[in-house]
């Protein structure tokens with residue numbers, strides 16, 4: 160079927176939506192100083208401004224506006240637990256900065272005791288993002304997860320204490336099945352451990368303590384009320400009710416919150432939180448129903464990434480409350496600046512390597528595309544016929560009227576201007592890398608589309624620290640014999656390395672040649688390719704997943720041993736070049752991880768006397 164070309168539509172088959180553009184600048188000053196376009200938008204939609212400016216003062220254990228819902232983002236902790244989503248320190252810091260632009264109330268930056276690298280990431284985010292107070296007094300709380308033991312809690316505190324608003328998040332399982340088979344403890348032992356560990360967290364000087372009853376969704380309610388009462392008594396300020404295995408239906412989850420409110424002594428002095436996993440596809444709606452029943456902190460991740468089937472998705476929760484909160488969810492609202500959603504989603508997609516399905520709510524490529532005639536007809540007559548949200552609300556604008564058309568005669572200023580319009584405020588250094596790539600595409604294509612440009616820029620800007628870079632590539636392939644690839648790479652010092660290899664096809668031979676140069680202990684696990692735009696001159700994006708053969712991770716919950724994996728993405732008109740860029744991106748991530756792991760970890764904080 161042909162691409163749709165109404166004033167509103169886009170190519171629904173494409174990985175990106177070329178008719179829509181991110182409405183943000185990478186260094187957008189603050190959502191209190193919106194650009195002219197945003198000011199116009201805010202005037203037309205007063206609820207946007209109101210929502211952003213109505214954030215109540217942050218007090219750990221209470222929220223003075225009864226309708227305000229805190230957004231707790233755990234992309235960097237639960238999100239990173241998705242297989243293959245391991246991120247480097249720099250990537251985590253970028254995401255944390257972007258989450259602060261979004262205005263999330265709490266950033267769970269990691270699990271400091273799980274590795275020296277995670278400790279370093281949380282500590283860095285606490286120092287850099289956790290102290291960046293804006294003119295309105297907003298600064299996100301920086302939170303670190305800890306099991307109920309002193310080493311974990313001490314590590315968490317050592318990492319987060321640098322933030323203006325530090326939080327320790329302690330958890331322990333409370334369901335019979337976890338008590339019996341995983342923790343091998345009695346109910347009273349677990350209450351005793353939980354209370355003594357919350358007390359310990361408080362003794363370190365932390366005044367913002369979240370307690371999670373892991374697997375609360377399968378926990379005997381009387382016992383749940385009891386343990387919550389006890390941790391509240393000793394200083395927990397937020398109590399989280401995770402449906403760890405995504406088991407409960409919405410009405411059952413809401414009933415848990417209602418019952419906790421009605422039966423737990425002291426509950427009125429703390430904030431109740433939801434944490435819904437998506438095993439049955441119910442994470443978002445269960446979080447919303449939890450809020451309707453009285454929870455005022457919702458834990459979620461960008462694009463819904465997370466352990467197994469993922470977590471509740473931040474963009475869905477935020478847009479549900481924005482679109483229906485007033486009339487259908489008791490007037491509940493958040494202070495998230497939705498205009499940063501699209502950019503944040505793109506960044507998490509690139510960094511985690513977890514691609515967004517085209518029909519994903521809010522941020523999928525098709526979320527605002529209208530393909531069928533009757534819908535297009537309705538849209539042309541009145542957008543409200545088929546759209547319940549404005550694309551601009553998540554940072555997208557329709558660009559059919561955009562003035563600048565890029566081609567091979569365009570210079571740096573036009574490209575820079577266009578990028579600015581698309582939301583990327585690139586610096587001179589970044590421009591140096593992007594411009595030659597733009598030129599080489601423009602020389603082969605009559606018209607470089609917005610989607611082409613976004614793919615190139617994402618490939619350049621969202622890539623991990625560069626240790627190896629592709630300089631040149633030549634392949635021969637066909638039916639006459641084995642494919643041969645000659646690859647020239649530059650290392651971190653700019654030194655060139657050339658080698659060639661044969662393989663079963665052009666990608667295989669190129670990857671083998673790269674392996675001969677880089678010599679990383681990696682195994683290719685997955686490879687996929689998509690066309691960003693349509694036609695023979697489309698830009699191809701490749702995603703690869705590689706296994707780090709020297710890094711075995713043990714899952715604390717299942718005890719299962721797995722290899723650490725890294726993803727990489729690449730974009731180019733030539734499919735072999737795109738494939739090579741993706742592979743080198745993944746290898747750079749692996750090398751960066753290896754380097755970060757070698758950072759001297761806080762050995763001292765990992766061994767406190769119990």
Ligand SMILES: CC(=O)SCCNC(=O)CCNC(=O)[C@H](O)C(C)(C)COP(=O)(O)OP(=O)(O)OC[C@H]1O[C@@H](n2cnc3c(N)ncnc32)[C@H](O)[C@@H]1OP(=O)(O)O
Pocket residue numbers: 237240270272273274305306307308330331332341342373403466713714715716718
């Ligand atoms: C529902 C969730 O999302 S929970 C968070 C999951 N995240 C992670 O696991 C992060 C990655 N994990 C890791 O790097 C490692 O598992 C570590 C570093 C955290 C722990 O590693 P290890 O010390 O080697 O322990 P291992 O993973 O083998 O087992 C977990 C241990 O913690 C115990 N444990 C699990 N949860 C808790 C808890 N909340 N409080 C106290 N102890 C706990 C288990 O009972 C087990 O103890 P045991 O060995 O005495 O039986």
Ligand SMILES: CC(C)C(=O)C(=O)O
Pocket residue numbers: 237330371373374399401402403404434436
């Ligand atoms: C650590 C807890 C909050 C968790 O992620 C879960 O129970 O799913």
Ligand SMILES: [Mg+2]
Pocket residue numbers: 237401403434436466
């Ligand atoms: Mg979870």
